[in-house]
Amino acid sequence: MANLGLDALLREFDDRRPRGLARAISWAESGRGAELIARLYPRIGRAMTIGLTGPPGVGKSTLSSALVKKARSLGKTVGVISVDPSSPFSHGALLGDRIRLTEHFVDPDVFIRSMASRGHLGGLSGATADAVMLMDAFGLDVVLIETVGVGQSEIEIAELARTTLVALQPGSGDSIQVLKAGIMEIADVFVVNKADHPMANQLRREIRSMMEMLSFTGWVPELAMTQAVTGDGIDDLWKAIESHVVYLHESGEIERKRREAFAHHVRQLALGRLQMQLDRRLAGNVRIDLDPYAATDELLAHFGSFDASEHLEAHAPTPALRPRAVVRGLTGHDA
Ligand SMILES: Nc1nc2c(ncn2[C@@H]2O[C@H](COP(=O)(O)OP(=O)(O)OP(=O)(O)O)[C@@H](O)[C@H]2O)c(=O)[nH]1
Ligand SMILES: [Mg+2]
Numbered sequence: 001m002a003n004l005g006l007d008a009l010l011r012e013f014d015d016r017r018p019r020g021l022a023r024a025i026s027w028a029e030s031g032r033g034a035e036l037i038a039r040l041y042p043r044i045g046r047a048m049t050i051g052l053t054g055p056p057g058v059g060k061s062t063l064s065s066a067l068v069k070k071a072r073s074l075g076k077t078v079g080v081i082s083v084d085p086s087s088p089f090s091h092g093a094l095l096g097d098r099i100r101l102t103e104h105f106v107d108p109d110v111f112i113r114s115m116a117s118r119g120h121l122g123g124l125s126g127a128t129a130d131a132v133m134l135m136d137a138f139g140l141d142v143v144l145i146e147t148v149g150v151g152q153s154e155i156e157i158a159e160l161a162r163t164t165l166v167a168l169q170p171g172s173g174d175s176i177q178v179l180k181a182g183i184m185e186i187a188d189v190f191v192v193n194k195a196d197h198p199m200a201n202q203l204r205r206e207i208r209s210m211m212e213m214l215s216f217t218g219w220v221p222e223l224a225m226t227q228a229v230t231g232d233g234i235d236d237l238w239k240a241i242e243s244h245v246v247y248l249h250e251s252g253e254i255e256r257k258r259r260e261a262f263a264h265h266v267r268q269l270a271l272g273r274l275q276m277q278l279d280r281r282l283a284g285n286v287r288i289d290l291d292p293y294a295a296t297d298e299l300l301a302h303f304g305s306f307d308a309s310e311h312l313e314a315h316a317p318t319p320a321l322r323p324r325a326v327v328r329g330l331t332g333h334d335a
Contacts, residue, residue: 006035006036006039009023009024009027009036010036010039010040013040013137013138016138016139018108018111020138021111021134021135021138022111022113024036024040024134024138025113025115025127025130025131025134028127028130028131028134029115029127029130029131031272033127033130033134036134037130037133037134040133040134040137041133041137043136043137043139044133044136044137045136045258046136046139046141047079047132047135047136047140047141047142047143048141048142048143048162048163048241048245049132049136049142049143049145049160049161049162049163049261050067050142050143050144050145050161050162050163050164050165050241051145051147051157051158051160051161051163051164051165052064052067052144052145052146052147052157052164052165052167053146053147053148053149053157053164053165053166053167054148054149054165054166054167054168054169054191054193055148055149055167055168055169055172056148057169058167058168058169058193058194059167059193059194059226059228059229060146060148060167061082061146062193062228062229063165063167063191063193063226063228063237064080064082064144064146065104065228066226066228066231066234067144067234067237067238068080068104068110068144069104069231069234070234070235070238071141071142071238072104072107072109072110076141076142077109077110077111077139077140077141077142078104078109078110078111078140078141078142078143078144079110079111079112079113079135079138079140079142079143079144080104080110080111080112080113080143080144080145080146081113081114081115081128081131081132081135081143081144081145081146082112082113082114082115082145082146082147083114083115083116083128083145083146083147084114084115084116084147084148111135111138111140113131115127115128115131126265126268126269126271126272128145128160128268129160129261129264129265129268129269130265132145132160132161133265145157145160145161149166156264157186158185158186159260159261159263159264160261160264160265161261162245162248162254162257162261163188163189163241163244163245163248164186164187164188164189165187165188165189165190165191165237165241166183166186166187166189166190166191167191167192167193168190168191168192168193168203168207169193169194169203170192170194170195170197170198170199170200170202170203171197171198171199171202171203184214184221187221188219188221188222188241188244189221189222189223189224189237189240189241189244190207190221190222190223190224191223191224191225191226191237192204192207192223192224192225192226193226193227193228194227194228195225195226195227195232195233196227200225204223204225207223208223211223218247218251218253219244219247219251219253222240222243222244224236224237224240274303277302277303278299281299281302282299286299
């Protein structure tokens with residue numbers, strides 16, 4: 001019986017056996033997490049969740065490793081999830097991440113998990129949100145989610161994590177990207193990593209002057225200079241993370257964050273299910289005797305009452321993240 005498995009798994013959670021957590025995440029990944037999450041849901045909400053995003057090679061995994069070390073030195077237990085948004089299939093691309101985290105492999109209070117975001121519209125998957133929740137319910141104090149910043153994934157990480165770190169690469173023109181890609185909306189802390197790089201100070205100045213052009217409502221992003229390989233600056237980075245957490249609680253923003261993360265989770269799960277059903281129906285009997293719009297109407301009729309005009313609104317960008325910085329002197333959000 002399925003419930004026998006579930007009860008055994010819950011006992012492993014109670015006994016804080018990492019094997020149980022590993023198994024739980026695998027259940028979630030294969031779409032069997034519903035009952036488990038229902039049982040564990042009352043236990044969540046304690047963990048400090050940190051998202052870490054940035055371009056390939058900026059040093060995210062090295063930073064993760066350094067942050068794990070810092071958290072461990074404070075006696076905190078840590079979970080790390082590295083998500084590969086590019087690869088729908090193998091975990092091979094994550095080899096580099098695993099290598100950089102090896103020093104923590106033998107630590108029973110550090111739980112490391114790699115996930116591909118397969119089958120979930122190319123974004124961070126519902127399974128990733130499940131994994132964060134499961135680690136939280138398991139009692140890990142800190143949950144760190146690392147993902148390469150490509151397209152939507154960094155926006156999604158901001159919806160999932162309470163504190164979002166955006167790592168930037170000196171000498172790469174990243175500061176321009178920051179303004180263009182709406183990173184201002186998501187970065188709670190900027191991390192200029194590779195502080196040993198000759199262009200590191202220039203990047204810091206660029207970010208500072210960019211921030212001076214903006215007026216913020218609420219939290220003003222912090223900026224930390226780090227050298228992840230040596231650990232330089234990690235203490236300051238940790239302080240910045242902690243002050244953001246304090247800000248969230250003191251301002252009451254934490255409630256909005258919770259709601260946002262919840263809505264994100266539900267959206268991911270719903271999208272996953274809808275996509276599966278769509279694919280199944282399309283594979284079965286798509287009506288090629290109809291025009292594509294009529295075929296779409298027919299297809300969607302199976303999902304209840306979709307108004308054909310609804311898709312127009314649905315194409316507007318998701319209003320999940322509120323703008324919080326605007327260029328001084330301008331009204332509206334076209335900055
Ligand atoms: N000089 C210097 N090199 C660093 C620093 N931090 C990381 N690196 C190096 O940068 C390279 C990439 O580091 P990773 O931690 O794998 O970067 P990443 O962002 O996780 O890379 P992907 O997961 O492939 O996107 C490695 O060779 C690191 O040793 C730093 O502070 N200074
Ligand atoms: Mg990495």
